[in-house]
Amino acid sequence: MRNQKLYSIKRALFPKDLKDVLCLYREYISSTKADLGFQNNEKDFLSIAELYEGESSQIFLASDSERVLGCAAFRRYDDDCCEMKRVYVCPQARGIKLGETLVRRLLLEAKTVGYKKMCLDVLPEFKAAYKLYKNMGFDDHEPITSNPVQGTKYLAINLEAYNKASHNQPQ
Template identity: 30%
Template sequence: MGLTLELAYDDPKEICTLFQEYTDMLVRESPSFAGYLKIQHYDAELDDLRGKYGLPGGRLYLARVDGAAAGCVALRRLDEARCELKRMYVRPPYRAQGISAALMDRILTDAREIGYKKLLLDTLPFLTTAIAMYRRRGFVEIASYNDSPLPETIYMELEL
């Protein structure tokens, strides 16, 4: 498997396709997630990926396997000390091949190099494989840090 991770600012079409696959899956599993996407101004996010995930405080990666788009991840600045993991997604045919681990390693390295002290995320209970990976990496559950209207949202944090 030829896995590469690349900054994806110059390839918004592929990133937007992956983001849409990810959010479509979330809405299928939890229909009320559609309302949360509106609160997050998701359409505007897709129109201006650099605005939310741009350098120097953010990151946006595309994972490719033998040249094919396989997954993505984003990092968003919350404040000087905290950042947020966003849009971690690997397409089903590429799962269980270490791609999410490679994306997570890259984001953790970048977050530390930028100087962040904490990495936060929110997730949903049905994403059991992702939650298990986060826990293995040292993430712990915390109180809500955003305005998610979904009561089932799980909030996690990692001290960097």
């Protein structure tokens, strides 16, 4: 699984993709060292289709011909700002810039919807993700949500100024 041309990215549709989304979300949560119990994920999972219906909040799935490989989402914060959520790539699909491709898709879709800014938080254990976001043009930012995990970083990008050609591109 090293050829980046072997996967596709599509918007998750509910209820059809619910099982895949929940499987990836649970895999992400179990992969972290941090206790994410404060997020009350299981409650959110019960209403995920409603949280991500319409254009203002969207989930994307990456897959190859055999399985789902990763996901990424953005969710409305207010009229001008959305929050990046749950960027996750399965271990067997890492190293092919799939995470970067998913993030680029989020940025373009959020900009198309009309958001001016995308914010996110990054747990301290995700150093590679933090570096990726910084390389893509995200800057340090004040938190828009509460995260009690010590060392969490908060970032944002101006979507109005974002141009995929102006930042580092996958080779």
